[in-house]
Amino acid sequence: MAAASPGSRSSRPQRRDPQGRPPQDGYGVYVYPNSFFRYEGEWKGGKSHGRGKLLFKDGSYYEGEFADGEIMGRGRRHWAHTGNTYSGQFVFGEPQGQGVMEYRAGGRYEGALSRGVREGHGCLVDADGCVYCGDFHNNKRHGHGHMAFPNGDEYEGDWVRDQRQGHGELRCADGSVYEGQWYSDVLSGLGSVAHCSGVVYRGPWISGQPVGRAVRTVILGPAVLEVAPGASFSVRVQLLQDDWTVAAGEDGRVLRVSAGVRYVQLPAYSEVSFFSVDAGRRETPIQTPFGFQCIPYPLSDRPSGPERARASASPPTGDPEAARTPDAPCGQGDAPGGLPAGGRCLEGCRRAWQGWAQFEDVRLGAPPPGYHPVPFLGGPQEEASSRPRGGPGPGTGAPTTQGPPGGGRPDGAAKAEPGTEALPGEYVIMVQDVTDPPFLGHRLPTAFKHLRVSAREKAPEPGAGRAALPRAPAPTPDTTSS
Numbered sequence: 368m369a370a371a372s373p374g375s376r377s378s379r380p381q382r383r384d385p386q387g388r389p390p391q392d393g394y395g396v397y398v399y400p401n402s403f404f405r406y407e408g409e410w411k412g413g414k415s416h417g418r419g420k421l422l423f424k425d426g427s428y429y430e431g432e433f434a435d436g437e438i439m440g441r442g443r444r445h446w447a448h449t450g451n452t453y454s455g456q457f458v459f460g461e462p463q464g465q466g467v468m469e470y471r472a473g474g475r476y477e478g479a480l481s482r483g484v485r486e487g488h489g490c491l492v493d494a495d496g497c498v499y500c501g502d503f504h505n506n507k508r509h510g511h512g513h514m515a516f517p518n519g520d521e522y523e524g525d526w527v528r529d530q531r532q533g534h535g536e537l538r539c540a541d542g543s544v545y546e547g548q549w550y551s552d553v554l555s556g557l558g559s560v561a562h563c564s565g566v567v568y569r570g571p572w573i574s575g576q577p578v579g580r581a582v583r584t585v586i587l588g589p590a591v592l593e594v595a596p597g598a599s600f601s602v603r604v605q606l607l608q609d610d611w612t613v614a615a616g617e618d619g620r621v622l623r624v625s626a627g628v629r630y631v632q633l634p635a636y637s638e639v640s641f642f643s644v645d646a647g648r649r650e651t652p653i654q655t656p657f658g659f660q661c662i663p664y665p666l667s668d669r670p671s672g673p674e675r676a677r678a679s680a681s682p683p684t685g686d687p688e689a690a691r692t693p694d695a696p697c698g699q700g701d702a703p704g705g706l707p708a709g710g711r712c713l714e715g716c717r718r719a720w721q722g723w724a725q726f727e728d729v730r731l732g733a734p735p736p737g738y739h740p741v742p743f744l745g746g747p748q749e750e751a752s753s754r755p756r757g758g759p760g761p762g763t764g765a766p767t768t769q770g771p772p773g774g775g776r777p778d779g780a781a782k783a784e785p786g787t788e789a790l791p792g793e794y795v796i797m798v799q800d801v802t803d804p805p806f807l808g809h810r811l812p813t814a815f816k817h818l819r820v821s822a823r824e825k826a827p828e829p830g831a832g833r834a835a836l837p838r839a840p841a842p843t844p845d846t847t848s849s
Contacts, residue, residue, distance in 0.1 A: 389413055408433065423447070431457065455480070470494070478503070501526065524549065539563070541804075547572065562619075565718065566806040570616035577807070581606035581614035581722060584622070584798055584814035591817045592796070597788030602726040604798050604814065606719050614722040620811070621802045623716045624726045626818070627653055627661030629793040653797075657817050661795045666715065667732035667788075716801065729796070731789035731820065791822040 389397040390410045398405045408419015414436035415421075421429045421438070431442015438444075438460040445452045455466015461483045462468070468476040468485075478489015484506035485491070491499045491508075501512015508514075508526040515521050524535020530552040537545040547558015553575035560568050560577070570579035587603040594600050602624055606614045630652045652660035717724045796818050800811035 429457075429460075453480075560807075562806050564619070564802045564804050564806055565621070566617065566619040566802060568617050568806075577616075579608055579614060579616045580807070581617050581620065581719075581811060582609050583607050584800065584811045586796065586798055586814050586816040588816065591819055593819045593821055596791060596820055596822075597730070599728045599730040602729050602796055602798065602816070604719070604724040604726070606722040606724075606811070617722055618718070618720055619802075620719045620800060620806060621716050622719060622724050623799050623801045624666070624729060625715070625797045625799065626664045626666050626731055627655070627795040627797060628664040628789075629795070630660045630662045653795075655795050655815050655817075657795070657815070659793075664738075664789070664794060665732040665735050667730045724798075726798075731794060731818075733788060734790070789820050791820045794818040794820060 387400070389395070389406075391413045392410055394408065395410050396405070396407045403424045405422040406415050406419055407422070408415060409417030411417065415433040416435060417433060418431065419433050426447035427445055429438055429442055429444045431438070431444075432440030434440060438457050440457060441455065442457055443452065443454045444457070444462065450471025451468060453462045453466055453468045455462060456464030458464070462480045463482060464480065465478065466480055468480070470476075473494030474492045476485060476489055476491045478485065478491075479487030480489075481487070485503040486505065487503060488501065489503055491503075493499075496517040498515040499508055499512055501508065501514075502510025504510065507529040509528060510526060511524070512526050513521065513523045519540025520537060522531060522535055522537045524531060525533025527533065531549040532551065533549060534547070535549050539545075542563040544561045545554060545558065546560075547554055548556025550556065554572040555574060556572060557570070558572050559570075560566075562568070568577050568580055570577060572578065583606075585605050585607060587605060592600065604622060606617060606620065608614050650662040652662055654660055715726075717726060796816040798814045798816075800813075802810060
C-alpha cells in the first residue's frame with residue numbers, strides 16, 4: 368500500500384484529549400458533550416478555526432470555513448429535515464450574503480440572503496417552473512421584478528409579499544398585453560389590454576375584470592325597420608356596458624351582420640313558411656325575441672365602385688355624444704381599405720370603434736336555391752310568384768322612387784337588379800360577435816332587429832335628403848338581444 372503524502376489529512380495526527388477536551392491547535396476530531404455535534408477539521412486555540420466539517424446527529428452537516436469556533440465564511444450546509452442545501456456565505460452559522468439554495472421539493476434560489484431568508488436581489492426558480500428575478504424581502508417577492516411563467520406568459524412590475532401589486536405589465540404567450548394597476552395578484556384599478564383578437568380595452572378594472580367592457584349589443588332604430596323591395600339600408604350598432612351606457616373604452620370587437628326570414632308553420636300544411644325549403648337543405652330555425660322563429664336568409668353582395676367607396680370612407684366621428692343622435696354617423700370599425708394593422712375581417716363584418724359600429728348598404732338578396740315562395744291567395748307573394756322573373760310586380764319590379772324609412776339609402780342609392788331582390792315579407796337582421804378568439808373568453812349575445820319588406824314603396828317626404836330614423840316610436844336603442 369502506498370504511503371499517504373505528508374501533506375494529506377490522513378497523515379495528520381488526530382488529537383484527542385484523554386479527558387474529553389477539544390484539541391488546541393492543528394487538525395483534530397472532537398465529539399461535543401451532548402453528542403449531537405461532531406467536528407472534524409482545523410483548530411486554533413482550542414476552537415474550530417479554518418476548514419472543517421461539522422456533523423449533526425440527525426444527518427445534517429456543514430462543511431466549509433470556521434472562525435473562532437463559529438461557522439463563518441464560505442461553506443455548504445445541508446438540512447436533513449427539509450432536504451434543502453445551501454452553498455455560499457455564512458455569518459455566525461446562518462446563510463448571509465450571496466449564495467445558492469437548492470430545495471428538495473424542486474427549484475433553486477440564487478442571490479442575496481440575510482439570516483437565512485431571501486433578502487435583496489435574486490433569482491428564484493420554483494417547483495412549478497416559474498422563474499422570478501428581482502427584489503426580495505423577508506423571503507418573499509417584494510419590490511420590482513420579472514416573472515416568466517411555464518406557459519410562456521411574462522410579467523414585469525411591482526410585487527408586494529409574493530403578489531403582483533402596484534403597476535405592472537403582463538405579456539401573454541398568445542400575444543395579449545395587459546398593463547396597469549394590480550392588487551392582490553389581479554388587475555385592479557386603471558389599466559388596458561391589447562387582446563390577441565385585436566380588441567383593445569382601456570378603463571377601470573375590479574378583481575381582474577374590466578368594468579367598462581361591453582356586455583350586450585343593440586341595433587338602433589325603430590322596433591320594426593321597414594324598407595322597400597330591393598332597397599339598401601344601414602344598420603347601426605351600439606355596444607353597451609352593464610349599466611346600459613356605451614362601452615366607449617373598447618375598440619376592435621368583430622361584428623357580423625346576417626339575416627333571417629320568418630319561419631311560419633301552418634296547420635294546413637307540412638312545414639311550410641313564407642318559403643318552402645328543399646328537403647336536402649333543411650335549416651335549423653333560429654328563435655328570435657319577437658315571438659317567432661326565422662331561418663337563415665342571404666344578404667346580397669355588397670356594392671362595388673363608388674357605392675362601396677362611399678360606405679368605407681366614413682371615419683369615426685370621435686365624438687360619442689354626437690354619435691348618440693339618430694342622424695349622426697357612428698364610429699365605423701374599419702378604416703378605409705380594411706382593418707387596423709394586425710386585424711382581419713371577413714365580408715359582412717366590422718370592427719367596433721369606441722362602442723359603435725355601422726354597416727352601410729345592407730341589402731337582402733334573392734331567395735337562395737332551394738327556397739321557394741309559398742303562394743298565399745291574394746297576397747303579394749302570389750302576385751310576385753305568378754310573374755316571370757324580372758317582370759313587373761311587387762318584389763321584382765324596378766321601383767321609381769327610393770323610400771328608405773329606418774335608415775334606408777337616399778334617392779339615387781344603389782338598387783338591386785330586377786330578379787335579385789327579396790320578396791315582401793318579414794325578416795330579421797342579426798348582429799353577432801364573431802371576435803376570434805373571444806375577448807376574455809366570452810362573446811356578446813346576438814342582437815336582433817325586426818325587418819319588414821313592404822309590398823309597395825313609400826314615396827319620400829318632401830324635402831327629405833338622407834333619410835333619418837323614424838321619430839315614432841322614438842329612436843331609442845332596441846334592448847332586445849339573446
